[in-house]
Amino acid sequence: MNDAFPAPGFDIARIRADFPILSQTVRGKPLVFLDSAASAQKPRVVIDAMVNCMETQYANVHRGLHWMSERTTDAYESTRDVVAALLNANDRTEIVFTRNSTEAINLVAHSYGRGIMKPGEVVLISEMEHHANIVPWQMLRDSHGIEMRVAAVTETGELDMEDVAAKLSDNKVGLVAITHMSNVFGTYVPVERLIRLAHEHGAKVLLDGSQAVVHRRVDVQALGCDFYVFTGHKLYGPTGIGVLWARHELLEAMPPFMGGGDMIDSVTFERSTWAHVPHKFEAGTPAIIEAIGLKAAIGYVQEIGYEALSAHEAALTDHALSQLATVEGLRVIGQAQDRGGVVSFTLKGAHAHDVATLLDRQGIAIRAGHHCAEPLMRRLGLDSTARASFGVYTSHEEIDALTTGLNRVREFFV
């Protein structure tokens, strides 16, 4: 076992014991789950928090005049404080709950894009965006006369900052919407530099933190970005809960996204007035139980601490890259300097789907396909890749199992 950089107090056995699902067997083999970038497994504290909510203090929020509703409202709203602290937001009212990152980006595209941006302005994305950070801007382009530009990615899988600068140079870009960490390459984007550059050219910056927030401490004030989105289910929380953070003055200026209950101040048939930020953006009964689960998930991550978590994942990634390099015919896609625990690869003579099925038969779960990044695959001249991704519970032994499994796949196909 390669423990060159053991994180202080990082007890992988104890952490794995926190995740009930990891003791499952799949196809008669111990589960080796290397698909956390698609969705992460849930620790016992998250499961318990959600069950406990339903069993002991559940009612609708923000409307009941009874004990249950008040308690549930407190629990739901306290998640907002926890998320604000996680991102170091200036104020809790800057946290808007959504269903996921996709909905958060759509909220910005609809509300900021249609309400604040003017036709002729530009949204700048990159070649390595997830479909969630491409399609909403295409829809905005087609409905609202916004131009969409795409910044190039280098051969190593890094954002081409020269191309970013060139595409910002005419000062027409109103919004830069870029991933904080690539879900295909594992690349961290140099967001501090990107934000400085964008602001110099008068553009706002939205960061898609779906992957990054799982692995690194995010401080939106230190970064200086304008919008930040992430989703709960990749951060060891439940599905159905995501977050949009935006600077207060932006949220104040933005029109509502969806109409309905909870987002209004008063309603008559002639007109309605909106609730204050952030409730203006939270129409209808929210994901109450999921928000409470997210709070538990964030608490879990913070208890481990981002320093320990980052060190563990950096050691895993180093181990994976050195182990995978020993598999004949294996090519890692993306060689960024600054990268995290998401590794895409191809195996000579075997299609990614066949690799995934053959690994699955050995109890090893990976992703294969285009990873919701079809334009990037086309840019790379690939139809699909296999992808292994790591979480807090991933062990060095699991990386070794992957390597052994891949060697067996290679022998099978070659």
Add this chain to the structure above:
Amino acid sequence: MTTLAEDVGDLYQAVILDHGRKPRHAGRLASFDTSAKGDNPMCGDRVEVFVKYGADDTIGEAGFEARGCAISIASADLMAEVVVGRKITDTRAMFETFRQMARTGECPACDDAMDRLRPLAGVHDYPSRVKCATLPWHALLAALDGEGRTSSE
């Protein structure tokens, strides 16, 4: 402990590995009467099927171009093999039989004509892979229907 080959033998039978690696009918026909593309948007598999009609409402020649996994290539290749010389109405019926077999692993309607396709029955145990096997057939049917394009979704 079983070997990987034993574990996956139901899916990756020798004939599938062979046709997946060395397809006999791959390539665009020099001349053809109809063609159609098939896409599996979930996984990125792509296939294009070319058909030249024969006499008496039969398929005279069939070929394909594909980017995809061993299952999809082998399925396309075996399909091209079995439909040549077959009546179009019989080909449509064969697709239904094949689809049932791929989904369930059972083939009560299987006759001798289906023998070459039987090794693909193993996909039924891998729900996410069934579409790999049926995509070329969807494209073939789209070509026969003159639709030009189809999707396995």
